[in-house]
Amino acid sequence: MIQTENINSVMRALADPTRRAVFERIARSDEMTVVELTRGSGVTQGAISQHLKSLKQAGLVAERPEGRNVYYRAQPEGLEPLFDWMSYYSKFWNERFDNLRDLLKEIDP
Numbered sequence: 001m002i003q004t005e006n007i008n009s010v011m012r013a014l015a016d017p018t019r020r021a022v023f024e025r026i027a028r029s030d031e032m033t034v035v036e037l038t039r040g041s042g043v044t045q046g047a048i049s050q051h052l053k054s055l056k057q058a059g060l061v062a063e064r065p066e067g068r069n070v071y072y073r074a075q076p077e078g079l080e081p082l083f084d085w086m087s088y089y090s091k092f093w094n095e096r097f098d099n100l101r102d103l104l105k106e107i108d109p
Helices: 004-015 016-026 032-036 046-055 078-106
Strands: 061-066 069-074
Touching: 004 016, 004 078, 016 032, 016 046, 032 046, 032 061, 032 069, 032 078, 046 061
Parallel strands: none
Antiparallel strands: 061 069
């Protein structure tokens, strides 16, 4: 069964459009610093740091300090609760599609 706390954390983290955009930028690269994420985002460095904190708490990003910089990388396994939740409900849709297929066969044999 799905762990409610984990899925809530991931959904809450990805519900914010700016935070989702930050996560997507990190996911498309190997690693990024706060400075790189701030550049061209239209968001302050402080706001980016807060978004990263939320993403880290949700298990969606990890950090690696190196000297004065901290590098952030996506943690794909952090999306597992979301994938599990969607997979659980796929049973619902598969049954509905099967029913639709049967109905269409009845209508047009």
